Amino acid sequence: MASIAELRDGLAANLATIPGLRVSATIPDNPSPPIAIVQLARVQYHQDFQRGMTEYNFAVQVVVGRVDERTAQRNPTALDRINVRMLSIFLKKTLLASVQAFIFEPNDPILWGLIEDVATSILSDVKSRRGITEYSVTCDATTNTPARIDRNELWCKVVVRPTKTAEAIVFELNLTSQSGSIN
Secondary structure (H helix, E strand, O other), rough: OOHHHHHHHHHHHHHHOOOOOEEOOOOOHHHHOOOEEEEEEEEEEEEOOOOEEEEEEEEEEEEEEEEEOOOOOOOOOOOOOOHHHHHHHHHHHHHHHHHHHHOOOOOHHHHHHHHHHHHHHHHHHHHOOEEEEEEEEEOOOOOOOOOHHHHOOOEEEEEEEEEOOOEEEEEEEEEOOOOOOOO
């Protein structure tokens, strides 16, 4: 009877015949795809037979894609992913272009409501296209204090929660014997 290491090595040898696929027994710190990781998932002993029967289930995780989306920033921040940085640039350009028609309008609650509606419309569209998961727009007396109005400034507070991206795609493949259960 083969040992667990021999079974794992035999499975890894068969997987290694797939062109371009690397095989590992452990998960590397930074796996570059495509890579298959072969690990023992479960051992089940059947005492129903005279000498007993052992069923070994191996899990094969295949990493087929991985993209490192980090920007050049050294410290982890809300902007340390490329998609988030691109989203912030897009939102800034789109929001600024959308409110240009309101320049030199009276800085009052009517204008604040119009600005809030424009920003909400843009963010709602981005959310429907899965760019953000949540957002908030505030353009009222709390953001437009008398001092800001006296400086001829209109402030609008926009808070967004960007969508997280999948940086690794992993398939877990479990192999079992013909008598094993699939659950």
